[in-house]
Amino acid sequence: MLTIGYLAKKTGTKVQTIRYYEQVGLMPEPGRTDGGQRRYGDAELDRLSFIRHARQLGFSLDAIRELLDLSDHPARSCEEADAIARRQLKQVEQRVARLEVLRLELERMIEECSGGRAADCRVLEVLRDHSECLTDHEGIGA
Amino acid sequence: MLTIGYLAKKTGTKVQTIRYYEQVGLMPEPGRTDGGQRRYGDAELDRLSFIRHARQLGFSLDAIRELLDLSDHPARSCEEADAIARRQLKQVEQRVARLEVLRLELERMIEECSGGRAADCRVLEVLRDHSECLTDHEGIGA
DNA sequence: CTAAAACCTCGACCTACTGGAGGTTCAACC
DNA sequence: GGTTGAACCTCCAGTAGGTCGAGGTTTTAG
Structure with a gap:
């Protein structure tokens, strides 16, 4: 179980930015500890890396949303x-x-x-x- | 006496943007007609052109503020x-x-x-x- | 058990504009 | 002088993509 701070360091993202991505629906709502802290799995780390990589390539958050959507439905066209x-x-x-x-x-x-x-x-x-x-x-x- | 719309067309700026520049102190508060409409002189047209040109060159509004300041005090160094x-x-x-x-x-x-x-x-x-x-x-x- | 680091929410702020609502003024034409 | 329509006014909200801070809680190492 990975903390938000771990994801942040691993991907070079600010903690607030990760929460912001969650708020705008790019990152899923993760599980929480009894105390209410976010805990992530490897899938979320991958997803965040994808987002950051795409951002570095200049993709807008909307474009990334589309790409993630494609990625989530692999049967659709690559085009x-x-x-x-x-x-x-x-x-x-x-x-x-x-x-x-x-x-x-x-x-x-x-x-x-x-x-x-x-x-x-x-x-x-x-x-x-x-x-x-x-x-x-x-x-x-x- | 020039209207805000004239300045806008001459410099390729939106009317709202000119009012915004006034709001943030880049453009001076101009004179007004009795009815309250803004009226500008040639100096303001020049100033706006300067701002737009600098913006096109990628200067931030803060940088432009500095440049205008220099321009307003010509005795200071070019450096x-x-x-x-x-x-x-x-x-x-x-x-x-x-x-x-x-x-x-x-x-x-x-x-x-x-x-x-x-x-x-x-x-x-x-x-x-x-x-x-x-x-x-x-x-x-x- | 305690102290500090990491976490939480909520709300404001940033840049540089842009758009709209709802209302007024100006200029031209008759 | 009256009317019309374009241009103007103020004020407020929203955009992208975060970033920061206040004030408070949780986790973890010693």
């Missing part, structure tokens, strides 16, 4: 799990692409910093200079 | 703005690196999907298989 993973991959690719653009802009910004006073700071200037950005939203009077 | 930007860059780089790992793992996972039943699904299996992950947190009995 659903595949689709969820592909959706996730697409999102990750988009995030990487956006961050790459950011990185370049930040690097350029920093490189141009003269080290002088804030009044001449390129970082602030770039942020202030929105001439390029505004064109994206310009739908007024055009 | 502070530079430091904030560098901090931001580091975070972006870390996020990119982590996402790259994720992307590879997701791709591998999907590639191995047999297209069979969920019981044999590699996606679920990979998520379930935590043997590698656990070693990261293993501080019990080791």
Whole structure:
């Protein structure tokens, strides 16, 4: 019989987070001691590991719910799990692409910093200079 | 005199978000019409553009507060703005690196999907298989 | 038996918004 | 001057995914 603290350490999760997962229905309500403390079995440890691993891969709790549901009904098609993973991959690719653009802009910004006073700071200037950005939203009077 | 809706369209911000920025002190309390509607000047449009641009670059509202503060006191050193930007860059780089790992793992996972039943699904299996992950947190009995 | 570590519940807080209800004001048109 | 409809107002609640703390109980080792 495993305590909540043991699960927490084993999976790198905070105790409160495990209770939160229980609250939102990702983890089952476990058995309790006479004193009311939660006691888990190995199945719950596995389930929590699954959740944490999926979270680390960026899956939302809703997506994880779907995956766990699939996992609980092994007769269903693998295609659903595949689709969820592909959706996730697409999102990750988009995030990487956006961050790459950011990185370049930040690097350029920093490189141009003269080290002088804030009044001449390129970082602030770039942020202030929105001439390029505004064109994206310009739908007024055009 | 500019309306809140005009600022919203010009900067691609929702009206509510502008009011939220005012609430949390990022935007100043503007003048009002006799009827109580907000009216802005060009300075506020610039300030909002600055905020949105910085948000798009991933800066937190707290970081933007610092930057605006610097911007409001141009005699202070540029180094502070530079430091904030560098901090931001580091975070972006870390996020990119982590996402790259994720992307590879997701791709591998999907590639191995047999297209069979969920019981044999590699996606679920990979998520379930935590043997590698656990070693990261293993501080019990080791 | 005692002390401390781990556990319990409940509720508030975090970021950065977003949405809606229910009501008022503005600007244009006739 | 009246009317209409878009845009505005305030206030409240909710989102994701937790995290923290207060105040109290249980478990376990010595």
